[in-house]
Amino acid sequence: MAKFDALVIGAGIAGSTIAHALSARGVKVGVIEQGKIACGASGAAGAFLSPMMGKGALVDFVNNALDFSLSFYEQIAADLLVKKGALRFPKSNETIEEFKRDTDLIKIPFERRDNAVFFPNAGAIDAIKLCARLLQNCAVFEGAKADRPRYKNGEWNVGEFQAPILVVSIGAYHSILPDWWLKTRGVWGERLRVKPIKQIEQNYMGDIAISATFQGGEAAIGATHKRGAIDWQIDYGAIGALTNKAAKLLEHIKDAKFIDILGGMRPSSSDYIPIAGLFPNAHKTLRDFPDIPNGRQIAAEAFSYYHNLYVFGAHGARGFVTAPYTARALALAIVDGAKSAAMFEPSRFILRVFRRSAEAFNALEQFNGLEY
Numbered sequence: 380m381a382k383f384d385a386l387v388i389g390a391g392i393a394g395s396t397i398a399h400a401l402s403a404r405g406v407k408v409g410v411i412e413q414g415k416i417a418c419g420a421s422g423a424a425g426a427f428l429s430p431m432m433g434k435g436a437l438v439d440f441v442n443n444a445l446d447f448s449l450s451f452y453e454q455i456a457a458d459l460l461v462k463k464g465a466l467r468f469p470k471s472n473e474t475i476e477e478f479k480r481d482t483d484l485i486k487i488p489f490e491r492r493d494n495a496v497f498f499p500n501a502g503a504i505d506a507i508k509l510c511a512r513l514l515q516n517c518a519v520f521e522g523a524k525a526d527r528p529r530y531k532n533g534e535w536n537v538g539e540f541q542a543p544i545l546v547v548s549i550g551a552y553h554s555i556l557p558d559w560w561l562k563t564r565g566v567w568g569e570r571l572r573v574k575p576i577k578q579i580e581q582n583y584m585g586d587i588a589i590s591a592t593f594q595g596g597e598a599a600i601g602a603t604h605k606r607g608a609i610d611w612q613i614d615y616g617a618i619g620a621l622t623n624k625a626a627k628l629l630e631h632i633k634d635a636k637f638i639d640i641l642g643g644m645r646p647s648s649s650d651y652i653p654i655a656g657l658f659p660n661a662h663k664t665l666r667d668f669p670d671i672p673n674g675r676q677i678a679a680e681a682f683s684y685y686h687n688l689y690v691f692g693a694h695g696a697r698g699f700v701t702a703p704y705t706a707r708a709l710a711l712a713i714v715d716g717a718k719s720a721a722m723f724e725p726s727r728f729i730l731r732v733f734r735r736s737a738e739a740f741n742a743l744e745q746f747n748g749l750e751y
């Protein structure tokens with residue numbers, strides 16, 4: 380039996396950032412990964428680090444998270460980061476007016492350039508090397524597929540691994556928790572690795588994105604977005620489609636040498652905000668408050684929670700922007716007992732989902748909690 384202070388399941392950017400944030404606070408972390416480090420969505424990502432335009436809580440969150448991530452990466456992985464800014468264009472002719480309106484709302488540093496805007500604080504990072512760097516001080520077990528965790532005598536047991544604290548960050552993969560009510564969904568995407576004929580000095584972002592050239596001369600072109608996808612297979616037709624779109628942003632990219640096409644399933648929540656916090660026992664909460672389906676409001680503190688079981692994920696199309704910031708908040712909640720931000724709490728979905736009585740009724744009938 381391998382014993383740790385905390386176990387993290389999944390070594391994508393979510394698992395890697397929370398494992399890093401915990402180990403930086405003196406926690407002995409074991410990471411259980413069914414494949415290799417960053418073999419899921421994280422390894423497929425172009426890992427662009429760019430701001431969001433528009434207004435509202437989501438935009439403010441993403442842009443704060445971007446600021447945080449850029450300084451964090453500069454500290455721990457400056458050699459993997461190309462921070463050369465991003466030139467952003469409207470996604471299509473139909474969105475030019477919306478783009479102009481959004482430009483007037485921008486609260487972060489930017490410059491107007493003809494029909495585009497330039498954000499100096501933007502970049503891209505080498506995704507796979509970054510995840511490996513983050514996990515340097517953790518024990519990583521590759522090729523270890525976790526099954527449903529069990530809680531016994533104050534410890535979470537996952538196969539041969541044991542710890543009092545467990546964080547599940549398995550992206551859009553088959554769930555190992557009774558969490559169907561979280562309603563995370565996958566958005567499949569492909570992106571290209573290419574070697575351009577000339578150095579690219581900044582990131583280009585429109586309908587799709589082209590990265591500046593990384594050390595070694597490679598660049599990323601991405602990505603496709605296939606909502607409601609159930610097929611986890613690469614569509615090789617995306618090579619031509621992405622290259623043609625990229626050439627509209629930067630002509631010489633059509634002459635770049637093709638290296639590879641990668642695919643992955645982005646894990647997304649229904650409100651596009653990441654999920655980070657204690658995992659509620661929905662089954663017990665509904666037993667305690669059987670009138671939730673009739674519209675009863677209860678405070679998050681009144682819910683039942685599994686002891687020291689946390690979920691971390693649903694970073695959608697921006698995991699490399701949002702994970703470091705959210706992981707820090709979660710690590711503070713786990714280690715220091717800090718109150719985590721309500722906007723990330725998994726419990727926010729319980730009232731939303733179970734207020735529809737038919738679903739709640741079926742859940743009570745069909746869904747058993749964890750062995751506990």
Ligand SMILES: Cc1cc2nc3c(=O)[nH]c(=O)nc-3n(C[C@H](O)[C@H](O)[C@H](O)COP(=O)(O)OP(=O)(O)OC[C@H]3O[C@@H](n4cnc5c(N)ncnc54)[C@H](O)[C@@H]3O)c2cc1C
Pocket residue numbers: 388389390391392393394411412413414415416417418419420421422423424425426427428523524525526548549550551552553555567568569570601602603641642643644645646691692693694695696697698699700701
């Ligand atoms: C094509 C593409 C382009 C993208 N471009 C960008 C971008 O430019 N910028 C950006 O910020 N984000 C981008 N993203 C989004 C970003 O990649 C995701 O938000 C992020 O990777 C999600 O990380 P994750 O760790 O939650 O999931 P994943 O990376 O999928 O990691 C989950 C891990 O858990 C493991 N796992 C699953 N089940 C088990 C189990 N039972 N036992 C053990 N291990 C398990 C998996 O093998 C996997 O390694 C892109 C995504 C794609 C697909």
